[in-house]
Amino acid sequence: MFQRILIANRGEIALRIIRACRELGIETVAVFSEADRGAHYLSLADEAYCIGPPPATDSYLAVNRIISAAEVGNVQAIHPGYGFLAENAEFAEMCRACNIEFIGPPHEAMAKLGDKVTARQIAQEAQVPVVPGSDGVITDPKEALRIAEEIGYPVLIKATAGGGGKGMRVARNEMALKSGLQAAALEAEKAFKNPGVYLEKYVERPRHIEVQIIADTHGNVVHLWERDCTMQRKHQKLIEEAPATNLPRKVREEICAAAVRLAKAAGYTNAGTVEFIVDRDFNFYFIEVNARIQVEHPVTEMITGVDLIQQQIRVAAGEPLPFKQKDITTHGHAIEIRINAEDPDHGFRGSPGTITKLRLPGGPGVRLDTHVYEGYTVPPYYDSMVGKLIIHRPTREQALACTRRALDEFVVDGIKTTIPLARRLLDLDAFIDGEIDTTYLEREILGHQH
Ligand code: ADP
Ligand code: ADP
Ligand code: MG
Numbered sequence: 046m047f048q049r050i051l052i053a054n055r056g057e058i059a060l061r062i063i064r065a066c067r068e069l070g071i072e073t074v075a076v077f078s079e080a081d082r083g084a085h086y087l088s089l090a091d092e093a094y095c096i097g098p099p100p101a102t103d104s105y106l107a108v109n110r111i112i113s114a115a116e117v118g119n120v121q122a123i124h125p126g127y128g129f130l131a132e133n134a135e136f137a138e139m140c141r142a143c144n145i146e147f148i149g150p151p152h153e154a155m156a157k158l159g160d161k162v163t164a165r166q167i168a169q170e171a172q173v174p175v176v177p178g179s180d181g182v183i184t185d186p187k188e189a190l191r192i193a194e195e196i197g198y199p200v201l202i203k204a205t206a207g208g209g210g211k212g213m214r215v216a217r218n219e220m221a222l223k224s225g226l227q228a229a230a231l232e233a234e235k236a237f238k239n240p241g242v243y244l245e246k247y248v249e250r251p252r253h254i255e256v257q258i259i260a261d262t263h264g265n266v267v268h269l270w271e272r273d274c275t276m277q278r279k280h281q282k283l284i285e286e287a288p289a290t291n292l293p294r295k296v297r298e299e300i301c302a303a304a305v306r307l308a309k310a311a312g313y314t315n316a317g318t319v320e321f322i323v324d325r326d327f328n329f330y331f332i333e334v335n336a337r338i339q340v341e342h343p344v345t346e347m348i349t350g351v352d353l354i355q356q357q358i359r360v361a362a363g364e365p366l367p368f369k370q371k372d373i374t375t376h377g378h379a380i381e382i383r384i385n386a387e388d389p390d391h392g393f394r395g396s397p398g399t400i401t402k403l404r405l406p407g408g409p410g411v412r413l414d415t416h417v418y419e420g421y422t423v424p425p426y427y428d429s430m431v432g433k434l435i436i437h438r439p440t441r442e443q444a445l446a447c448t449r450r451a452l453d454e455f456v457v458d459g460i461k462t463t464i465p466l467a468r469r470l471l472d473l474d475a476f477i478d479g480e481i482d483t484t485y486l487e488r489e490i491l492g493h494q495h
Contacts (some may be wrong), residue, residue, distance in 0.1 A: 046362050047071055047121040047146070052090070053111050054126030057432055058338075060086040060416045062124050065354035074118035076111060078104035080424040086416045092118055099426045105129045108136050115145050122146040122361060124354075128428060131337040132159050132208070148361040150336050154311045158334040162205040162243050164311075168331040171310035173303045176322070176330040178245035186226055189244055193222055196246045202226060204233035205241040210280035212236060215247050245332075250482035251322035253277065254289050254329065256304035257345045259356055260314045261366045268301040269349050270375055272341055276470065277483045278393070278491070283463065284470065285341035285381045287348050290441060290479030296327045307331065316342070316357045322483070340383065340433070343414060347379035347437035378441040380448050382434040384415070386423045388461035397425040401459035406451035410438045423460055431462070445471060 051074040052062045059075060063086060066073045075090035080099035087093040094114045097104035104110065106129055115123055123140050125131040131149065134156035140147040149155065158164045162182055165175045177196045182205055183189045193200045193216070202225050204212030212233050216222035226242065234240040252275040260266040273289035274282040289297070304319035311334070318335040342353045351373070360366070387393045403419040415432025417423070423431055434451055438444040452468040475481050475489070488495040 046364075047358065049074060049091075049118065049120040049122075050148070050358070051076065051111070051115045051118055051120040051123045051145075052126065053105065053123050053130055054128070055081050055084070055105060055416075055427065057414050057416050057430070058126040058340075060089070061414055062126060062354055063089050065352060065358065068352075069355055069358060071358070074114065074120055076105075076114050078426075080426050083422075084416060085418055085421075094118065099424065101129065101427065105427075108133075108139065112139065112143055112145070115140075116143070120145065122148055122358070124148040124358070125337065127335075127337050127340055128209075132335070134159060146361050148315065148357050150313050150315050150317060154313045155336045158311055158313070158317075158336050160205050160241075161203065161207065161333050162241065164334055165243075165331070167311050168307050171303075171306040173307050173331050174329065176245040176248060176332065179243045182241040182243055183226065186223060189222060189226055190219060192244055193219070196244075198222075199247040199249075201245045201247040202229040202242050203245055204229065204237055204239070205243055206233065206237035206239035208237070210277075212242075213280060248322050248324055248330065250484060251324050252289075252481075253282070253320065253483050254292065254300060254323050255318050255320040255335075255339075256301050257316070257318055257339075257342065257353070258304050258308045258313070259316045259351075259353070259360065259366065260308055261360045262314050262363055263365045265366045265369075266305050266308050266313070267366055267368065267370050267373060268305050269345050269351060269353075269373055270301060271297060272344055273479075274341060275481050275483055276476065276486060278486050280483070282341065283383055283486070284467065284476075285344055285383075286441075286444075287344040287379050288375060292323075293327060296323075296329065300329050303329070303331070307334070315360050316353055340430070341381050343412065343433065343435045344379035344381045347412070347435060348375040348377060349373055350376070377437055377439045378444040379435060379437045380444050381436075382448065382452065382467045383430055383463065384432040384434060384455075384457070384467075385429040385463045386431045386460050387429050387463055389463060389466045390461075393463075395425060395429050396461035397423045398460045399423075400457055402456060403458075404454065404456035406434065406454035408451075410436050410444070410447045411451050412437065417457075431457075445477065 072091040075093040096110040137147040137152040230240040257269040276284035412435040484495040487493040
């Protein structure tokens, strides 16, 4: 087992990884930008190094600085968390070339899956259904028009290197497709340094269901069942649950088996998530793999009892999985609410600033993963997520009630957050009945056209 790990991240996930390491008896080296100098969790790490100025490109994304910190800190492994360098295959390769284990999949598997077009091909070879669409990157607009004609409008233009809900646009007719292709390629080049786009049928009003998998380096691949992340805004998740509501047992088993087939076909190890959209008739279609730990991993931890971060570290150290598929049973229902420092009344603009008052929820069924405290200043430079409220109760109905009362207890003053919006969503019949789709929030609550 490793004696010392560097955490190449910040915020709640850095804290989450420090906690996992502590329980495993592993020392931690944290890194921070000048904007995070005062972060309390840094004192929970055994060592902490400043790696640069606030902009992420000069700190959390500065590969050389992180590798230097790892060498000075004398660590055997790096945990990348999510975001930042977590899905950067070159970084993973560089770590291993420096004899530092990267806690994640093999860089070859990551590179293949990080490209959505290649991931689709691997899925198809593994008999995993994909959304009807183009066979590869679009090289000729005429070809795109022909494919769209064949699969039928609306279609979705997607960046093959896309992520974080960005790099997607819907085209409802030929005109929109023609103009959209160029704009999408330019956007993709700018955002992801890769202009490649492809087409998928735009599935109307789907649910988002994803499967957590974990694989060791001895050939064992196990799934930890599914999560429902249908409550989204701009293709970004707001609320996640496990297990998914109203999902027939047979579909649930098939979708999880499909995820395992795909992981095996890609030569995947460590933790990962296979994402699907599911239509009204429970047809499911692969959309992408997130080759890393995800924000919403705690809901799976709650219902399965598996500590996913500890398990990631163990697998990276070469240990075999301590369980088989049949050992993974689920208990109760878990809900996660993402708390973002954003102002829903003003277009969800970021709301950095100082937290002047903080009252945290607690009691039975409540887990709170956050790095913030009263007096903490949310910096303007990074992702707006400031914490996650995770609820675990024996039934979904009880979990919903517990989430409502925990949100009622939760007070964050000084900045705007998504807490009041989340509280409203918890009272919606469509959500309570498990009948929403991925565009529900924008269409029915925020009043956008869909
Ligand atoms: P999850 O499914 O774990 O929620 P997200 O796609 O929301 O995954 O990504 C997790 C974090 O990484 C978020 O903070 C998100 O903003 C960021 N992120 C992921 N991919 C990208 C990307 N390609 N560009 C910018 N940020 C990204
Ligand atoms: P990202 O890498 O940004 O997470 P995904 O491919 O996972 O991109 O898609 C993000 C979200 O966009 C999905 O959860 C879903 O809401 C929507 N989406 C993606 N593909 C389709 C599609 N073909 N039809 C309808 N919605 C889609
Ligand atoms: Mg996704």
